Amino acid sequence: MQLQDNPADIQRRLPLLAAFVIIFTVVLFVRLWYLQAVKGEYYLEQAESNRIRPVKLRPPRGIMYDRKGRPIVENALTFDxxxxxxxxxxxxxxxxxxxxxxxxxxxxxxxxxxxxxxxxxxxxxxxxxxxxxxxxxxxxxxxxDDLPGALVEPEHRRHYPYGGLASHQLGYIGKMTGSQRKKDTGDIGLLTGQGGLEKVYDKLLRGVAGRRMIQVNAAGRKVKDLGIEEPQPGNDLYLTLDLDVQRAAEEALGDRAGAVVAMDPNSGEIIALASHPNYDPNLFPRGISPKDWVRLANDPAHPLYNRAVQSVYPPGSIFKIVVSLAGLQTGVIKLDDKVHCSGSLRSGRHTFRCWKKGGHGSISFHDALVGSCDVYFYTMGERIGYDIIAQFAGNLGLGKLTGIKLADEKAGNIPTTAWKKQRTGEAWYPGDTYINSIGQGFVQVSPIQACQMIAAIANNGKFYQPTLLRQSRNRETGVVTPVLPEQTRAFKMDPAALAEIRRALLGVTTESNGTAHGAATPFATVAAKTGTAQVIAQKVAGTKLSASTQDHAWLVAYAPADNPRIAVAVLVEHGGHGGAAAAPVARKVIEEFMKNAGTTVAR
Amino acid sequence: MLGRRSLANLPWGLIGLIALIALIGLSAVYSATYTAKGPSMLFYKQMVWIAAGMVVMFLMMLPDYHTVGRYAYILYAASIIMLLLVMVMGKTGMGAQRWLAIGPFAFQPSELAKLALMLALARYFAEDPRRDGYSLQDLAIPGAMVLVPLLLVLKQPDLGTAMMLLLTSSLMVMIAGVHFRSVVTIVLIAAVVAASVFLVPPVRHKVWGSLKPYQQNRIKAFINPSSDPLGSGYHANQSKIAVGSGQITGKGFRQGTQSQMAFLPERHTDFIFAVISEEHGFMGSGLMIILYLILLLIGVDTARNAKDRMGALMAAGVVSMITIYVFINVGMSAGIVPVVGVPLPLVSYGGTSVITTFLALGLLLNIQTRRFMLFY
Structure with missing residues (x-):
């Protein structure tokens, strides 16, 4: 029950409330008119010159570590x-x-x-x-106060602590080119990967920029921090490279031009990948000077070239592994069949020499591969037929891209009769079979292909994707993304044939007529094959070869011979004989690897 | 209860006006919170709050407002308990404890307290009528009713809401009627207190020292905004720039540089009016003021037509409350009132504020629909 009382006295005072409402409204109306209509232009100008600025915060780029967790590419804090x-x-x-x-x-x-x-x-x-x-x-x-607009910007600058070591694989960073800029959201000062892994994994390494809102005074000086959006640092990369093995490879190459590839035959992980001459990637992040650039680009030794994947060479006698496999697996080569080597073989008007002037005499398969008898392989090449050999070469990955994630890999070439016809219009002559059977002529392979081939011999025909990356790690969350070994294909080889080849390859470093005693080491049994690729067709008797016409020296090897853990390919440009120039390099690499094998950090 | 017949008699014009203000507000929240990825979650939340507000507004019309009045003291007591709770276990935001978490919701008991206090005062004055006004002694009890939540809110500290409680209550007392002598006495006491605060150094230091640094800065910045335009005067300055730069026609929806580039702080809550002013110019800000004016005058009219003291006082209370909030909030955006952080009714983002405003407006509608009824 409510008392219905008289509200008259209250309602008498209501005009007071209405007056309040109207007065407030008028006050606000006048004030808004003053701000917006009278002073509108002034405030518009104020709004347009509002001195609040977003400042881009660049994230630190991801660090690269070697397979044992040692930093191989880092950042240094500098000031610009x-x-x-x-x-x-x-x-x-x-x-x-x-x-x-x-x-x-x-x-x-x-x-x-x-x-x-x-x-x-x-x-x-x-x-x-x-x-x-x-x-x-x-x-x-x-x-x-005297330097309006000038400011100091802290910057994480890329630093390559080992200078030129593995420079072609690590790559370098630099300013974006015009066409890159069109496709990229990065700001003008952003340095992006321009070569090697820096380029391949740029998106992973780069991180996400943050932003700081600051208020500045008339001279552009920060007077107040208004808020920050933290940058997200780039992902760290854990590489498959072993700093020690890499260093051993590069020291062994010294100042000779060439390449070294060392791979784990059971995973495709690249343990060392060297190309000489190299360059100092530290020249690039600060903007390479024109003088340095001209020097690098015009250097006749082509230091910017990644010889391990971008250069192809005639394989020389390492190709005899292919011919051996083709011959044994097709049954053309019989272990006990002997071929007489008198030091040369005549075919029509041409003479095809064996590297051993006096000849090998009567020789069977094992001794022919151990001693690398050219005449034996001329003969067998002709019996097998070159198109069959080319097929085996292809199955062993030669003349094909390995698919390693590095820029501008070259495929090389494995000739066939059809290829020659199409390419030159000429027929395939028996002489073509001879010289291509010992890895000369039209055959061209890259060092990484050679390494992949010897790895397949070592692991019974399994092909793994060669990779330089073991895992990446998100620095903020600590989440690790592993790159697991990826078997791309398997090449079925006749076990008996393979066993015979491997026995011969071991003989190359251990038997008296072997050509690569220089690759033998007390640390492990080494199976190897030398190659000496002629740069010019035939030597003119009695003349000394100049540096640029001397033969390329090859060596492919794996160790230990009975349980292979490392496969190596060495190429020394104009190095001379494979056994003399390339074998010691491979030995250094294998020794360094065997010395501290097993200390790889867990994935 | 309302019958079907009275549904047709609902003040649809007033309801439409309320909905219009709320929708303009929602569009401003959309613009102020828009992100690079599209409309912000805050916009959708606000949409839900407004929909919920409309529902509670209609629900508020169902019971007789006398029933509401019967629960006024219980509601008042509950709000005091919640204010006490917030001191013990409240969430801290912006350097003050103002929030109480209930499940996934966090709400501000001080927002509820302002409504409860208004209802309690309306009931008190309705049940204890003085035809020729209240003397100072008569005001002791309602004075205490104001003081308790006021001190609790001050303790949080929330100077803005405390000021709102005081001003709204003062307006209500004025409408309820005060002896002229009492008015003079109150003004004199207030003058003496103010003078002692400003002129007697020990008192001034004591009062000044009891304020939080951000409160001191706001007062300093209000007295002299250009003294530190980048510091405490920042809000006020940026807001004035936003409002002024809108000029007559505005920069266009979502085109406000102040609002969109984050120069303007608290742009979806306390400074939402600056966003409207910047993007729609004087056309927009003036329209909003006129819409509020119409709403408030309808409110005064409702009080004038109310059949009893309770209805008249409640309606006057709702009008007082909204008037003070609109004036303080808009005045703050326009740089004529210190920055105290109060929401713009129906427009500012925030669930508690939206719901309490709709509750208050539901009460107003309730009184209006029952103006011809007789109660025995």
Whole structure:
């Protein structure tokens, strides 16, 4: 029950409330009119010059570690001096005083600004001096009032602590090219992978940029932090390379041009991948100087070339492994059949020599492969037929891309009769069979293919995808993504034939007439095959060969012979004889690997 | 209970006006919270809150407002308990304990307290009428009713809501009627207190020292905004720039540089009016003010037509509350009131504020639909 009382007295005072409502409304109305209509233009200008800026925070690029967890590519914190030209009221004066303080030429600053002009956004800093010296950093920090627009930017700079070591595989980073920029969202200062793994795994390594909102004063100086969106660091890469083995390979090559590939035959993991001459990737992150670039690009030794995957060479006698397998598996080569080697073989008007001037005499398969008798393999090549040999070569991966994730891999060539006809219009002559049977002529393979072939001999015909990456790791979450061994195919080989070949390859380092005693080591039994690829067709008797016409030296090997754990291919350009030039390199690599094998960090 | 006949008699014009304001507000929240990936979750949440608000508004019309009045003291007591609870186990946000978590929801008891206090005062004045106004002694009990939640809210500390409670209650007391002598006395006391705070150094230091640094800064920045435009005056300055730069016609929906580029802080809550002003100019801000004016005048009219003291006082209370909130919030965005952090009714993002406003408006509709009824 409610008392229905009279609300008259209250309602008498309601005009007071209405008055309040109306007065408040009028006050707000007038105020809004004043702000928006009277002072609108002033505030619009204020809004447009609002001095709040997003500052891009670059994430640190992922680190690369070797297979034992040692950093092989890292970041170093450095400081750059940059200029925001919009913050300098008098740009010319600002450039002059900055040049004066940094002791550089004003023209250089102007050039940097001009270069950045077409691609930079408003208020985006332009780098003037990268990796500034401490006194330069100090001068900019302490004279901020005299240097409008100048600022110091901390930067994670890429550092390759081992210089040129594995430089072709690790790659380098640099500024994006114009066409890359069109497809990329990175900002103007972003350095991206331009070669090697830096390029292949750029998206993984790069991370995601963050952002800091800052408020700046009229001179562009930060006066307040308004918020931060942390950058996400790039993923770390754990490589398959073993720093020790890599170093042993490169030291063994010395200043000779060439390549070394060492692979785990049971997984396809690349343990060492060297190409000489190399270059110092530390030249690139800071922007390579034109002088350095011209020197690298025009060097007749082609230091930028990754010889292990981008160069193809006639395989020479290492190709006799292919002919042996083709012959034994097809039954053409019988172990006890003997061929007489007098030091040469005549065919029509041509004479085809054996490397051993006096000849090998009457020789059977085992001794012919151990001693690398050319005449024996001329003969067998002719009996097998070259198209059959080419088929085996293809099955062993020669003349085909291995698919390793590195740029510009070359396939090389395995000729067939049809190929020659199509290519030159000429028929395939018996002489073609001879010289191509000992890996000369049209046959061309890359060092990594040679390594893959010997790995397949070592592991009974299994082909694994050669890889340089074992795993990647997200630095923030710690989540590890492993790259598991991937068997791409298997080549079925006759076990008896394979056993015979492997026995001969062991003989190459152990028997008296073997050609690669230099590859033998007390650390493991080594099975190997030498190759000496002629650079010019025939030697002119009695003349000494100059450096550029000397033969390429090859060696393929695996060890231990009874339980292979490492497969190696060595190529020394113009090195001379494989046994003399390439075998010691392979031995160093195998020794270094066997010394500390088994210490690989768990995946 | 409302019959089918009274459904046709519902004040649909007023309901449409409320819905219009809420929809404009929702579009502003959409714009203010829009992200690079599309509309923000906050927008969808606000949409749900407004839908829920509409429902509770209709529910609020069902019981007789006298029934609501009967529960006024219980509601008041409950809100005081919740304010106490928030001190003990509340969530902290922006340097103050204001939130109480119930399951997945977090709500602000102080928002509920303002409604409960208004209802309690309406009941008190309705049941203890003084035809010729209240004397100071008469105001002792309602004064205590105001003081308890006020001190609890101040303790959080939430200066803004405390100010709202005080101003809304003062307006209500004024409508309930006060002796002229009492008004003079209150003004004198207030003047003496204010003078001692400003002029007597020990008192000033004590009062000033009891404020949180951010409160001190806000007051300093209000008195002299240009003293530190990047510091505490930042909110006020950025808001004024946003409002002013909208000019007459505005920059267009989702085109406000201040709002979209995150220069404007708290843009979906306390400074939502600045977003509307920037993007729709004086056309938009002026329209909003006029819509609120119409809403509030309808409210005054409802009070004028109410059949009894309870109805008149409740309606006047709702009008007082919304008037103060709109004035303080818009005034804050326009730089004529210190930044105290109060929401714009129906428009600012936030569940508690949206629901309490709809509850209050439901009460207003309730009173309006029952203006011709007789109660015995």
């Amino acid at each position: 001096i940059s200029l925001v030209p919009e913050d300098a009221p008098d740009r010319d004066a600002a450039i002059r005083s900055l040049a004066d303080r940094l002791k550089i030429r004003p023209e250089d600053i102007q050039a940097a600004l001009d270069e950045a002009a077409p691609i930079r956004g408003k208020y985006e800093p332009v780098k003037i001096t990268e990796e500034a010296a401490w006194d330069q950093v100090a001068v900019v920090e302490s004279h901020q």
